[in-house]
Amino acid sequence: MSVTLFYVFAAIAVAGALSMVLNVRNTVAGALSLVGTMVALGAIYVLLDAYLIGVLQILIYAGAIVVLFLFVVMLLNLREERYPPARGLIGKFVGVAAGAGVLAWFVTVLPGALPEAAAVGEDFGGYRHVGLALFRDYVLAFEVTSLLLLAAMVGAVILAKRRI
C-alpha cells in the first residue's frame, strides 16, 4: 500500500517539477506547479514516518515560499517579449545530452545500490524527536543559519533598495 502511494506521490512530484521547468512562457503556472511538487514531497515525508517534517514542508514550502514566488513573479510582471532570443544551440544540445546521460546512468545504476531502510524508533518524526535533533544535536547548524538569513536580508536590501 505505502509503496503504491509512494509511486503516486513521486509521479506527482516529478510531473510538477517538469511542468515548472517547461512552463517558461507562463511563470505563474510554473510557480503553481511547484506547489504540486512541494505537496507531493510532504506526502512522501509522511509515508517515511516523518510526520512533522511533512506538515512543515506543506506549511512552509507549499504555503509561504511559493506564495512569495508568486508575489515576486506578479510584481515583476514578466512578459514574453522581454526574453532575449535563444542562442547557443550547440551548448543547449550538449547540455541536454549530458543531462539525459546522467539521468540514464542514475536510472540504470541506482535501483541496485539503494541501502536497506533503517528501522525507526517509537517516537520518530514527532515533535520531541525533531526538537531534540534540531536544538541539541544540530544546534550549531540551526543557529548559524541565522547568519545566513541575515546575510541574505542585508544583501537583498542593498541590491534592491532605491536609495541607500
Added chain:
Amino acid sequence: MSPEIHLGAVGPTLLVGVGAMLVLVAEVMLSGRESFLGRRVTGAWLGSMLAVISSFFLILALIVAWQTFVVGSAQVFNPSHPMVRLDRLASFSIALIALGSLLSCWLSVGYLAELRINHGEYYALLLLATSGMMLLVSATDLIMIFLGIEIMSIPIYVLAGFDRRKLRSNESALKYFLVGSFASALLLYGMALLYGATGHTDLAGIATGFDVSNPLAAMGLGLVLVGFTFKISSVPFHQWTPDVYEGAPTSVTAYMSVTVKVAAFAALLRLLVEAFGDAPPALGTILTVLAALTLVVGNFVAVVQDNVKRMLAYSSIAHAGYLLIGFVAATPEAYSAVLFYLLAYVFMNLGAFGVIVALAHRGQDTDRIDDFAGLASSRPGLAALMTLFMVALAGIPGTGGFVAKFLVFKAAVNEGVIGLTILGVLTSVVSVYYYLRLPVAMYMREPGGEVPRREIASGEGIVLAVCAVVVLVLGLFPNNAPIFLFSWIRALDWTRDSVAMLF
C-alpha cells in the same frame, strides 16, 4: 540532559559574526542627519570608522586563531555530536582568512570612496562572508560544510554587485549568483547521496561507511567534487570566473580571489583526507585530469587577455591547477605545500589587485593593459610593486610564489606524479609571458595620453607594503629568517604542523 558545548570551537566565527552585526548597528547610529555624535559625518569618515570596527574584530579572530594554533589542541563544539573542530588546520586557515579579510578591508576604504559606493553594509557583508569561511574550514560535517559555503557565498554574490549603477557589476553579481546556486544544488545533491550511501553526515562516519563500489557513494563523491570545483574555479567549471572578477568592484575581486580560495581548498583538503582518506584510485585520476585541464586552460587563455582583472582571473584559475597538483600527490608533504602555496597566494594576489585598486581614478578602474603603458615614469612606486607581484605570481626565484611552486612540485615528484609536474613547469613558463606583459608595458612603452593620478589612500599603502614584504620574506626566508624582525616567521613549520594532525 544538555549537551556539553565548547563555544571556543566557533570562537573566531562568532567574533566576526558579532562584528558584522555591530557594523550594521554602527552604520545606522553614525550616518544620517541625526547621527549618534550629534552632527552629520562625512561618508569617508564613516567608511574609515566602520573599517576600524571590522579590523578590530578580524584582529581579535586572528589572535584567537593564532593562540589556538600555538596551543595545538583541537576543540570540538559538541563532542557527543561533533560538527565543528578547531584544530591546527582550521586555525591556520582561519588566521589566513582573517589576514586576507583584514587587508581587503583596508584596501576598500579609499576605493569605495573613489567609486562613491561607501555604504556601511559593505563591511558587514565582508565580515559575514568571512565568518562563513571560518565555519567552512573548521567544519567536520557535511551539513556544516554546506552552511559554511552558503554563508561565505551569499554575501559575496551581493558584494560582486555592490556597484549597483554599473551594468558590469550587476552582470557579475547575477552570473555569480546563478552559477553559484547551481553549484550549491549539485553539492547538496552529492551530500544527500553520500548520506544515503553511508548513513552518516560527519566526515569520520562517511570514512567508515564509504565504499567506492557502491554507485550511490561514488556518485555522491563525484557531485560533491563538482560543487567544490565550481568554488575553486577549476576547469571545466571556471567560466564564471573572468566575468565575475572583471565586473565586481576591484576591492571585492581582491577579497574573493584570495579568501574564497583559501577556504574552499582548506575545506576540500579536510574533506578528502578525513572522509576519503583511503582514496579510490579513480579519485586520483579525476583530480589529475582536473589539474591538467586547469593548468592548460588557465595559463593559455590568460595570454590573450587585454584586461588586467580578466588576466588575473585566468591566472587564479591556473593557480587552482597548481594547488590541485598537491591534491593529486596527497601526502602530508604535498598538503603542507598546498597550505604554503595558499599563504603565498593570498599576499601575491592581494598585492596585484591592490595596485589596480590604487590606480582607480574618477570612479573608474584603470584596468586595461594599455592603461599601464608608461606607468613607471608617472607612478614609479606602484609600477615597481606591480612588477614584484607579477614576478611572484609567475614563480620567479626570490619570491614566495617560487617557493610555493617548488614545494608543490617537489612533493609531487617524491610521490611519483611526474607527468603532471612537467606540465606544471611548462605552463609556468607560459605564465611568465603574460605576467611580464605588464612590466613590459609599464617600463618600455610610452604613456598613451593623459595619465590619471590619485593620491594613494593610507590603507592601500599599508596593504601594498605588507604584501610586498611578506612575498619577499616568504621567498627569501621561508623558515627562520636571519633578520631579527622576521625571525618569528616559520611558515614551513606552520604548514607542516597544520596538516600533521590529520594523519
